Amino acid sequence: MKRFVMVCGDKGGTGKSLMTRALADRLRREQRTALMIDGDGEIGSLFQFYASLDEKGVPVADQLDNGVVPVRFTGAERERDQLLAAVDPGRPLILADMPAASLTQLEQFDHDTGFFAELERNDYRPTLINVLSPFSASTRTVREMIELAGKQADYVVAINQWFGDREDFFMWFGHGDSPPSPGRTMLPDYGGIEIVLPKLQAGVLVAIDELLLTFSDACVDTRLTTPQRSRLYRWMQAVDAQFDQAAEYLGLAGDT
Known part of the structure; x- marks a missing residue:
């Protein structure tokens, strides 16, 4: 079965785009046949870093x-429909970086188009990835995500360690007499997988972003210092180990 992977959530600033870029980099390294979509259009992070360029460095x-x-999922109906039209080329894997408030928008989109049912009819199994910060506005979106698609999708929750360690995510894991977040309680019942998004040193990420490099390119670019490239390489290894835990859901299982 083909995979339609969406990195989504209603809360902005949780690390969705960083997660998508890391997964896009893995797909490129393994030369997997995938269609990648930036739901923020041409201003989105995925498009800026991974778009195909001509000899002058301009996106083709x-x-x-x-x-x-690039798809402006927050735009007009015709533009939103491009998300569903992405199944037409029949790629074995589709990866979409969805904008903030995408869960609410996906709910309306599914109501209007029967999105999840259409994916099933086209032999696509959706995966919804939710990248979490420790705050309540972020943790509660997991329940909303599961309620949106139910058994029609698979789920991956990534704890973004940029925001701290496990004890900082007490709203998600629970603490003292307080139970875990309802989303965390629901996740196993729907076959969901919980992974972490390891922390990348801020200075390394700033250098990569300033130069508009992919992670793989940055690893060998001498404009970064040797410690920066070393830290990036170790981070990529750690991220790949986490992705391996959810390989089937992320379209990383099997041959390229």
């Missing part, structure tokens, strides 16, 4: 074969 008009298709 046709990104379908080996780039990132």
Whole structure:
């Protein structure tokens, strides 16, 4: 079965785009046949870092074969429909970086188009990835995500360690007499997987972003210092180990 992986959530600033870039980098390294979508359009992080460029370094008009298709999911109906039209090329894997408030928008989109039912009819199994910060506005979106698609999708929750360690996520894990978040309680019942998104040193990420490099390119770019490249390489190894725990859900299982 083909995979339609969406990194989504209603809360902005949790690390969704960083998560998507890391997964996109893994797909490129393994030369997997995938269609990548940036739900924020041409201003989105995935498009900026992983779009296919011409010899002048300008994004090419046709990104379908080996780039990132920009889709303004918050735009007009015609633009939102491109998310569902992404199944037409029949790629074995689709990866979409969804904008903030995407869970609410997906609910309306599913109501209007029967999105999840159409994915099933086209032999796609959706995976919804939710990247968490420790705050209540973020943790409660997991329950909303599961309630949106129920058994029609698979789920991956990534604890973003940029915000701290396990004890900082007490709203998610529970503490003292307080129970875990309802979303964490629901997750196993729906076959969901919990992983972590390891912390990348801020200075390394700033250097990569300033130069508009992919993670793989940054590992060998001498404009970064040796310690920066070493820290990035170790981070990529740690991220890959986490991705391996959810390989089937992320489209990383099996041959390329």
